[in-house]
Each structure stands twice: as structure tokens, then as C-alpha cells.
Amino acid sequence: MAHSPEKVEEFVCTNCHVTHAGTPVHESPANHNFEAPESCGACGETEFIRTENWVHFHE
Ligand SMILES: [Zn+2]
Numbered sequence: 001m002a003h004s005p006e007k008v009e010e011f012v013c014t015n016c017h018v019t020h021a022g023t024p025v026h027e028s029p030a031n032h033n034f035e036a037p038e039s040c041g042a043c044g045e046t047e048f049i050r051t052e053n054w055v056h057f058h059e
Helices: 050-057
Strands: 010-013 017-019 024-027 031-035 049-050
Touching: 010 050, 049 050
Parallel strands: none
Antiparallel strands: 010 017, 010 049, 024 031
């Protein structure tokens, strides 16, 4: 694998606060996003918040 490591966005389950790595979604070669998982593997919750927003959400 020649790909350089890339920062993966993470999502926090709003119910149990387990962190999940986002799923990369490639919209075009130069543009991609990370999506939250469909549901939490721990509790089944479907609401997630990005870790970068979590700090604010949490306060
Ligand atoms: Zn959960």
C-alpha cells in the first residue's frame, strides 16, 4: 500500500459515547468525506456526532 496515512474522521455515538472511525466516501478523486456508521456496534444507536464537534456538544 503506497497510500500515505490520512486523518480519519471519527464519530462518537450520542448514546453510549463509543468512538467509531468514519467510512470514507469518495465523491471524486480530489474530494472525499467521512460518513458516520449506520448504527453503533455497541448499542445500536444511529445518531453520531463528529469528534471535532463532540467537545462543543459535550459542554
Ligand atoms: Zn452506542
